[in-house]
Amino acid sequence: MNRRWACVLLSSSLLLMGSQYTPVVSHSPAAEPPVAAVHAVGTVPDLPGSEQPIPEQPKEEVRDKHSLVTVNGISLADTRSDVIAKLGVPLEISRDPLIPELELYHYAGLEVTFSGEHVHDLAVPAEEGSLLLDGTSVAITPEAIREALGDPDYVAEDGLVYQRDFRLLKVYLNVDEGRIAVIRYYSLSNT
Structure with a gap:
């Protein structure tokens, strides 16, 4: 990969991730007690001052908020x-x-492509301002998408990809x- 494309990919990912992006620091598993042991006893075992209250559980990961079953009410099924x-x-x-077997249905602010009788893909232009992810309205801004979906699973030369099982959402x-x-x-099968 040449230097120009590396800079494009980096700036693209930083654009979507926003300036508050901080890397995740992993902790040594030996330094922390197993979570199951903390829950079973109600205190941190075998540590000085083990009468401490149960530590607050980490918040649900951002990526679990949206499983990408529907976008704008449409499912890939x-x-x-x-x-x-x-x-x-x-x-x-x-x-x-380019692919005459694909038929495009044009709606206001949405384009749905069919292969045979089933949805092949759909596209929402940024000018729409927002889209529905699993019934939740999300603004089409780098900050809102990062808040809704977390960090991208893949960085492509033309955008960022979020994957949930076989379902993909690509931000061009x-x-x-x-x-x-x-x-x-x-769908992953349509790549």
Whole structure:
């Protein structure tokens, strides 16, 4: 990888992660008692002052907040009829110019692509301002996406990827303009 692309990837990831990004520092497992032992006894065992109260549990990880089952109410398991029942008749229907087997349903602020009868992927332009992740509204800003999804699982040359099982949400970045361009939701099998 040349130096220019490395700088692009780094600046892209920092753009989305925001300036408050701090690396995770791992602790030696030997220095801390097993969590199960703390819960079973109610105090920290075998340590001086073991009559301390149970330590506060770590907050649920950010990545567990959203499993990416739906984006804007659409699931990757939905069929054409499911999508029409949820969103109504599309404003326009077209074919993908590069892959004619894919059919695109254009809605206001959303594009749903079908392969056969099932959802192949969907795209939400950044101009929409927000999207629904598993029913929760999330602003299409680097800070809001990082707060909702945590750190990206992958950094690609054109954006950041969040993966939950086989479901992927990719935040495409326009590095030249320093902003998010579009968010695409798709299955790992469609890569």
